[in-house]
Amino acid sequence: MVWTLISASPSPYARKVRIALAEKGIPFELQTEVPWDQTTVTPQYNPLEKLPVLILDDQTAVYESHYILEWLEAKHPEPALLPSDIDDRLFAKKVEVVCDGMCDAMVIAFFERLREPEKQSEPWKARQMRKVEGGLRQLNTWVEARQGQYLVGDRLTIADLAIAAFLGWFAIRWSEHPWQSTYPSLRQYWEGLEELEHFKTTRPSPQTMKDQVV
Numbered sequence: 485m486v487w488t489l490i491s492a493s494p495s496p497y498a499r500k501v502r503i504a505l506a507e508k509g510i511p512f513e514l515q516t517e518v519p520w521d522q523t524t525v526t527p528q529y530n531p532l533e534k535l536p537v538l539i540l541d542d543q544t545a546v547y548e549s550h551y552i553l554e555w556l557e558a559k560h561p562e563p564a565l566l567p568s569d570i571d572d573r574l575f576a577k578k579v580e581v582v583c584d585g586m587c588d589a590m591v592i593a594f595f596e597r598l599r600e601p602e603k604q605s606e607p608w609k610a611r612q613m614r615k616v617e618g619g620l621r622q623l624n625t626w627v628e629a630r631q632g633q634y635l636v637g638d639r640l641t642i643a644d645l646a647i648a649a650f651l652g653w654f655a656i657r658w659s660e661h662p663w664q665s666t667y668p669s670l671r672q673y674w675e676g677l678e679e680l681e682h683f684k685t686t687r688p689s690p691q692t693m694k695d696q697v698v
């Protein structure tokens with residue numbers, strides 16, 4: 485029996501896991517859902533009602549993308565998606581923290597904008613977008629300091645998966661944002677990753693939400 489990954493077509497969090505499973509040669513069935521619709525089965529597997537969820541042969545579930553990646557690294561260490569040097573490992577995880585946090589801020593801002601205009605909080609939206617702008621500045625600084633194609637060391641790591649997952653999603657979620665001209669090094673690094681086999685096959689696409697969320 486193969487594992488099942490509950491995913492959503494735009495999900496940057498799920499894309500990290502889809503790439504990691506493919507890089508590690510682990511077969512899995514992709515179950516694409518809209519977690520915001522009442523038809524979703526996500527809550528049956530994750531009390532936090534969030535995807536991605538990796539469902540194992542015994543129907544137990546692994547959830548929270550950063551934890552799923554840590555779990556995969558522990559259970560299927562080859563090929564490694566974390567460097568062997570402990571400081572490089574911790575740095576790769578720090579990069580994932582920033583990218584996941586930028587995704588979280590974008591999700592909060594997205595739903596704030598779904599409220600009636602008079603119910604939207606401008607300072608709350610501004611606070612979320614500051615996190616995205618600060619995160620982009622930080623990613624660009626890190627990318628400009630890298631040695632080669634990858635962010636950490638000379639091989640693909642979760643840092644690359646996290647940055648590409650955020651930027652790929654951001655590029656469709658907020659296509660008019662000027663980050664690609666403001667940060668040409670970040671764009672060039674991201675474009676290089678998107679040419680890799682398992683990045684090509686996991687490109688994000690928009691989803692249609694049926695039910696009211698906020």
Ligand SMILES: N[C@@H](CCC(=O)N[C@@H](CS(=O)(=O)O)C(=O)NCC(=O)O)C(=O)O
Pocket residue numbers: 492494495496497498519520532533534535536547548549550584591
């Ligand atoms: N911290 C979580 C965030 C996952 C998350 O927010 N998933 C969204 C879907 S998507 O934004 O990735 O497309 C979700 O299931 N949201 C449903 C909910 O929050 O109730 C992770 O890293 O896995």
